[in-house]
Amino acid sequence: MASGTDDDREIAALRAELSQTRRSTVPALEEILYTAMPVLDRGFIRVVDYMGNDGAVVQAARVSYGRGTRKVSEDRGLIHYLMRHRHSTPFEMCEIKFHVKLPIFVARQWIRHRTANVNEYSARYSILDREFYLPAPADLAAQSAANRQGRGEIVEGAEAAHVLDLLREDSLRQYAHYTEMLNEGEDGAPADPQRRGLARELARMSLTLNFYTQWYWKIDLYNLMHFLSLRADPHAQYEIRAYAEVMLDVLRRWLPVCHEAFLQHRLHAVTLSAAALAAVKEMLAGKAVTQASSGLSKREWRELCAALGLPEA
């Protein structure tokens, strides 16, 4: 796997090699190409390849709109316009490929985004490394009382120490049982010649969900932004958000104008339902509006007040 000394040398060699190309390039992204950016305790994200720059979005949009848009003021305005009106196809014209190392339970959330290309390390064919995720103490959250999908207070003190001990000891024991069942020696011969050893595809089932896996993940810009709008959101689980935040920063380097428009019109935007819009109009007309008078559910009313910076009462 890509964590050892060999791999560092391999990456350095890749980074040292420069070629000439007629394709559009993005120097700020080239700077970090192939470099492993750490995430969580042992994970990483590396950009392995990319296609296109901010100009590629504009170029594709202008094919669609043809002569008609020759007079459109400038590229930045066009990208903001396309983002605001949720155009999709021009943003599909850029593509990026990541190499990611991530815990299996994070991979299970991640893979639900189906519009990407994936090659995952196969534990049917190969043996997983002894690498598992342990949360940092500050990330040991309790179940939220208010919200089934969020985290609550931090678990601290003796309870935290106990949880971390359990996770560490269990991971180590399960890995030991995994290798014991495999019974594979260094040279391919059985470690214990008295035993056959269990097939890799079976032995893997004894590992816990915090073990690390890795994959190549390739996606177009439109679908990447969709992924980020869900996974860089405060409602996403912290562990996947940690990856999304690194990718947001990659997006900023790669396509600064798209990044800016994405923050403006997607990540930090707010959608008002028909009823919420009616409530806002009433407020602007100076009328007193309450949850009851608005017709909104309690939860939507609470979210609306939070978005508008108003007290809930």
Add this chain to the structure above:
Amino acid sequence: MASGTDDDREIAALRAELSQTRRSTVPALEEILYTAMPVLDRGFIRVVDYMGNDGAVVQAARVSYGRGTRKVSEDRGLIHYLMRHRHSTPFEMCEIKFHVKLPIFVARQWIRHRTANVNEYSARYSILDREFYLPAPADLAAQSAANRQGRGEIVEGAEAAHVLDLLREDSLRQYAHYTEMLNEGEDGAPADPQRRGLARELARMSLTLNFYTQWYWKIDLYNLMHFLSLRADPHAQYEIRAYAEVMLDVLRRWLPVCHEAFLQHRLHAVTLSAAALAAVKEMLAGKAVTQASSGLSKREWRELCAALGLPEA
């Protein structure tokens, strides 16, 4: 989850309710609708809904080909023709929805088929049951020596007993640690009032990959057949093949003509590469052909001989 007494009663109630419809129906599939068909030790597959019958494939094909095909002899011939020539769109006109209970490591393979709709039980929101997969002794295979992707001999005797003990004890211990970390009592209050309890989305990471999850999985016929062509194949891991075989039988009930054509032109068909085809032509012309003279790789030659029932020498 769907394994308790409540669910059996719920399923019986669903099965008892009959409605009238103008849609095409398939009595042989209605017979087993909603019934849980067991797979592995604690898994199941249930057909929850379906759209279309063999006639729906023909109907769609005739829209495409219009008047032109009015004279085509009969539906069975048309379905075989479409299957043989790898037409895709008429087979997309049927749809089926399954409820599946399956071990997490099987779910991880399964989900790589991206052209389906999935709703999985969420261990972020809910607590998983104490249900895990233990292979039957006859399925405890060793790693294949010849083939990295297959299983070899069966692990037996003391080694088998030890492996099963490890898997059982580890699963039980990990589930105990999971509930201990959660610290949730029956009534929603903490089991141990001195502790906060860890968030569900974190505690789940201590479970092993043989724990069962479940999902609703909806797919069109074309993509179902693609799934089955890979997962009902002898090269697929036994545990996912067990599910594929139940689904093959569902396909036989649902669309008997498509099922027959699928076996004939996909599942039991063989593809000859350009070089393999040339070798077969030479053989038919009475010439002696060897691996060396054929230009095939050793592996392809071996596979060709196996397919044709010829000795490899």
Add this chain to the structure above:
Amino acid sequence: MASGTDDDREIAALRAELSQTRRSTVPALEEILYTAMPVLDRGFIRVVDYMGNDGAVVQAARVSYGRGTRKVSEDRGLIHYLMRHRHSTPFEMCEIKFHVKLPIFVARQWIRHRTANVNEYSARYSILDREFYLPAPADLAAQSAANRQGRGEIVEGAEAAHVLDLLREDSLRQYAHYTEMLNEGEDGAPADPQRRGLARELARMSLTLNFYTQWYWKIDLYNLMHFLSLRADPHAQYEIRAYAEVMLDVLRRWLPVCHEAFLQHRLHAVTLSAAALAAVKEMLAGKAVTQASSGLSKREWRELCAALGLPEA
């Protein structure tokens, strides 16, 4: 094609046939099943099959959220919640199949929605009917001066009459040339025995884009709503909007709760960018906000004022 007497009889026969099913059914949709609902001058939409009802969305969501949501008040609230938070997978659990007859230029817009299954009448295999679209006088719009993508005033009087004459005569002439080039007689023999006749796949190129084609189109609810959010929008071209509006009405019959939630949280909702949200907050705090002070582009400001019912100045 489906416009003649034969087809009406075929549809009546289909409608008369009732079967029993254990699947969930929707009586309000069964009422119109197979019936051709007219669109434009010669087009139609027919619902040919469907899977699921409002309950199927809830059922799938509850699999995802498991025990955790047992207490959620009721189904309507859950569907609104899922819609508001842009959940996708539960809405993918319903599926519908349409038979649509539509002008080729409309089909060209429509097909850009890639997440559907399509079987189109093939003019390679078959001969197209002499059926073409002529706009009603009230739909003969001029190019908008303000907006490249909209229509402006109505073309009237002599100009309108001339346009309609051109469209009608050209369509008739092109169809005559099409059949002349085909040279196919009623009985399959050449109409003119002196000529071979041109292949259908070539002759079709002489038809104009207002000729009607038809297809079977099958899509899940989530993607149907995405289609409708774009095509039932006032910015969509009138001709495709006419189809979207019929489908909106089908949605209302099929899934009344999803339909209501879709109007509330998607079709009639408004998204505020980060800067627009800031402007609204300032307005609510009683400050005077102008386009210049808001930092919004002129176009976004204009759209914001329109959404909030404010004067632009």
Add this chain to the structure above:
Amino acid sequence: MASGTDDDREIAALRAELSQTRRSTVPALEEILYTAMPVLDRGFIRVVDYMGNDGAVVQAARVSYGRGTRKVSEDRGLIHYLMRHRHSTPFEMCEIKFHVKLPIFVARQWIRHRTANVNEYSARYSILDREFYLPAPADLAAQSAANRQGRGEIVEGAEAAHVLDLLREDSLRQYAHYTEMLNEGEDGAPADPQRRGLARELARMSLTLNFYTQWYWKIDLYNLMHFLSLRADPHAQYEIRAYAEVMLDVLRRWLPVCHEAFLQHRLHAVTLSAAALAAVKEMLAGKAVTQASSGLSKREWRELCAALGLPEA
């Protein structure tokens, strides 16, 4: 559009600009980057961007198979193996973007491949050029008598001249009517100040299906090969095959090993159904096999004999 002098100068400028990159590059493809390769009478294909080389396929496969495949002899063998066994994900790791100019009736076939990204020139926003496809005399095929989906003999002499005259005159007339209805002058003012002019989105419906459109089309290698397996096939319509053949040549430059494996295991391969395989086995065992004894349909038997180079009797 991209046919004028300006565009040639723009392309030359793009080609002249060289940048440095750390990404993998393919010199043989860089040679032709941006250059318009002519197809049909006025169409073209240009490669606008690409991601990956043969090595990227191997790299992705090795992530999947991990350590397990370190010993696999060499890259070429691995690529052939992956292609032969219809692995998909490693081939999804390369991506290519084309700019294509093509007749509308070809675009209508092409767009049925849904797994690609497309930005098409919009005739809602912009005015189409006066460019239409006229077949070369050698491509003026008659309808095949034997096969509904193929072409037959060439239409010749007076009939051919008449067909070409019709196509040319009709195209010119329809374009004249199109611009007349649009009534747009050079400067944006109406050509005839007495008339409003018809909206572009409506006027376009009077154009015939042989008019040229253009688009950006971006696709991954796996789906490109699927497209080529269908469209570079002799059963594909000549006009789309002309584009597929240029793309095949692009594939050869871009990924020579994948190209070779694709020809070997896909484009020139043959699939034998279960019954056809049984027949071949009997032939190899020296038995006399006939269509009747084989159980194959007449059509499948004919195709088998053709594939094996055997007489049909």
